[in-house]
Amino acid sequence: MLRRTLNLERPDDVYNAVVDAHKGLDDEQCRAFDARLILLLVNHIGDEAVIREALKEAAA
Amino acid sequence: MGGAGEEGLSSYDYRHYPYRRPAELDGPGERRPVVIVGAGLAGPTLALLLAARSVPSLVLDEDDTVSLGSRSICQAKHSLEIWDRFGIAQRMVDKGITWEQGEVYLRDQAIYRFNLQPEPGHKFPAFVNLQQYYVEEFLYDRCLAEPLIELRVRNKVVGVQQRNDGVTVEVETPDGNYSLEADWLVACDGVRSAVRHLLGLPYPGEVFHDQFLIADIRMKGDLPKERRFWFYPPFHPTNSVLLHRQADDVMRADFQLGRDADPEEEKKPENVNRRLRQMFGPDARWEHEWTSVYTFTCRMMERFMHGRTIFVGDAAHVVSPFGARGGNAAVADADNLAWKLALVLGGQAPVSLLDSYDSERRAASRENILNSTRSTDFITPKFPAARAFRDATLALAKDFPFARALINSGRLSVPTTQSGSPLDTPDADGDWAGGPAPGRAMVDAPLGRGWLIDRLGRDFTLLAFGGPIVAPAGVTAVDVGEETLALQRYDARPGTTYLIRPDRYVAARWRKFDQAAVATSVARAMGKEATCFGER
Known part of the structure; x- marks a missing residue:
């Protein structure tokens, strides 16, 4: 089951780390960065059902 | 006092405090333990905290009335608790608007509601909204009743000379100039601090280019008490809007205008009224109290202590308004400094105790600037990817509670943490599951x-x-x-x-x-x- 509630101890720190990682990247670089990031996190999550649910929610 | 460069239309009755010819014009005066420059929020608060410790002070201000127009409005619980020590917080609660809840809207839908003090059992609420001119008025009234405080209006500092054991201050008055000797000079003279300029000290930081329109209007009717924040509302579809209620049925609407807006055009009454009409609907009636267009900076001095001169409040650090971390941080600075200065002056503590004012309050400023910069970046994303993440967060917020927690429309002022201060004793027992650790503010009960x-x-x-x-x-x-x-x-x-x-x-x-x-x-x-x- 895809977690819907907050799972971060320091949400503002993590959010800004993710956003700031895109600073200075052009559109194409952003897409490439996000693709690598998503694949890393997807593998870390591992649970295919969760990944498929997230894919569905992100498309909604 | 003073500071704002624009004349308001406010219905507030600006009292002028009497100027008196200083005795020093007619012969040298006595050396003062503490001279405070600036009578905004920090200066009078510091003077009152010092007086409570039997330390006399002289407060100098260049003009003779309270803050003009719109400045701080959200007075935080921790500031009220400080002001309560000299009996004026209840007056602020009675006059102001108590609020603890905030509501965030995306377009026309409420997506997130937060409560800053969900648990009862505190003497003071999370926030009281009260215009700065009232807060200053209440502080001055209290200062004028305090024999250990001398408040001199229309006394402008035009020279500062540091010595090893004190400061010589050159002061300009309508009757001419005089000089003063002080053990300690405390600069509470705001973001454009004359003392900082006179000492040639830099004020490094970040300039933000987004413009915001403030419209303070007086309205009748059933006005909301909670803080409301809109992303892309129907009445201002390209940007954000913040709404606060203040005393005297005054509403503060704060419209994000973007970088390219023409401030003179935006300030025109017909344009302000058009925005307000869209926001409040065809039946609403209002009178204008104050209108201005502002941008802001986040800055911090490299050190708050320079020899015998100490910087407090906006003179030392300044943040964006999101989070109410300006005035409230200034009051917290004063509280951190007062007891230390009193102990040093009384010979009960070494002068080096004051170094901890510098380290603790610079840490607090860094925390405030970080929070305020993050809020600003969320509200006004600086690059396309930042905007994409911001908008994704808003889009997910309705269905996903985690995304609501990420919405940053201002992380509102709470006492900062000064962990690792040399004054504190770290926990020796490891079995604490809660409670305020050393370096955290105590909590009421x-x-x-x-x-x-x-x-x-x-x-x-x-x-x-x-x-x-x-x-x-x-x-x-x-x-x-x-x-x-x-x-x-x-x-x-x-x-x-x-x-x-x-x-x-x-x-x-x-x-x-x-x-x-x-x-x-x-x-x-x-x-x-x-x-x-x-x-x-």
Whole structure:
């Protein structure tokens, strides 16, 4: 089951780390960065059902 | 006092405080222990906190009335608790608008509601909205009733000369110039600090280019008390809007205009009214109190102490308005400084104690600037990817609680954490599951028929949760007993003891009372080496 509630101890720190990682990247670089990031996190999550649910929610 | 460059249409009756010819114009005056420059929020608060410790001060201000127009409005709980020590916080609560909840909207839908103080059992609410001119008026009234404070209006500092043991201040008045000798000069003279300029000190930081329109309007009807924040509302579809209610039925609408707006065009009454009409609907009626277009900066001095000159409030650090971290930080600065300055002047603590004002309040400023910059970046994303993440967060917020927690429309001012301060004694017992650790502000709780904050001493306080304690000389002991909420808030068990600093931060805590350990921690919190007390 895809977690819907907050799972971060320091949400503002993590959010800004993710956003700031895109600073200075052009559109194409952003897409490439996000693709690598998503694949890393997807593998870390591992649970295919969760990944498929997230894919569905992100498309909604 | 003063500061804003624009004339308001405010219905507030600006009182002018009387100028008197200073005695120093007719012959040298006595040396002053403390001269405070600037009578905004920080200056008078500091003067009152010093007076409570029998330290006289002279407050100089270049004009003769309170802050013009729109400045700080959200007075935080921790500021109210400080002002309560000289009996003016209730007046602010009575006059202002108490609020604890905020609502965030995306387009026309409410997506997130937060409560800043969900739990009852505090003497003061999370926030009271009160225009700065009222807060200053209440502070001046209290200062004028205080024999240890001399408030001189239309006294402008035009020269500062630092010496090893004091400062010479050159002051301009309508009757000519005079000079003053002071042991300590405290600059509370705002973001454009004359003292900082006179000493040639830099003020590094970040400039933000987004423009915002403030419209303070007086309205009748059923006005919302909570803070409201809109992303892309129908009445301002390209940007964000913040709405606060203030005293006297005044509403503050704050429209994000973007970088390219023409401020003169936006300020025109017909344009302001068009925006307000879209926001409040065809039947609403209002009168204008104040209109301005602003941008902001986040800046911080490299050091807040320069020889015998100490910088406080906006003179030392400045943030964006999101989060109410300007005025409230200035008041917290004053509280951090007052007791230390009094102990140093009284010879009870070494001068080096003041170094901790610099380190603790610079850490607080960094925390405030970080929070305010993050809010600003969320509200006004700086690059396309940042905007994409922001908009994704908003899009997910309706269905996903985690995304609501990420929405940053302002992380509202709470006491900052000064972890690692050399004044504090780190926890020795590892079994704390809660409660304010050393370096955190103490928290209020009901106690008997009153409140814990009302029982604290002027200096250090030992909070004991059952069990006999022996407080060192000059330390107030408070037996909290078995008050349920206090026990919870302090993660207390029988024997738990907290040492609270005069500025109501936790200096140390123990699971078991230990007289020698308390004495050591008190000495440490006063900036003395533990060996001074080792002989006892």
